[in-house]
Amino acid sequence: MENTALDRGTEWLARGGLRPTRQRLSLASLLVGDGLNRHVTAESLFALSVESGDRVSLATVYNTLRAFCSAGLMNEVVVDGSKSYFDTRMDDHPHFYWEDTAELTDAPKDQLEISGLPDAPEGTEISRVDVVIRLKRT
Structure with a gap:
């Protein structure tokens, strides 16, 4: 039996130790229900929820995305600082950031080589390195 979007969303929330509230289930199903990875903004996820007929406020979408990140289910990628x-x-x-469409997509991981990171300040450690390659069509 194939998992439904709701089943996938429920399992995803459980992996993060999050209680499956109606809003979380709705948004999780939109995010992982088809089994594919995706990049969303709060606004684009809100638009998807409106299209699907769910009643979730934009503020709830923002709060829920932050909860998903805190639970280790998603990563936030900041572009342009804002x-x-x-x-x-x-x-x-x-990631590739397409300047003309404001779209974020995955870039080939096997083609990136990072060498020579600076030492982390005393009492800290590097938790991750985000690479966003900005693209402009010619």
């Missing part, structure tokens, strides 16, 4: 994308793919990988 625009955040939320990524359901959790392994370390670079």
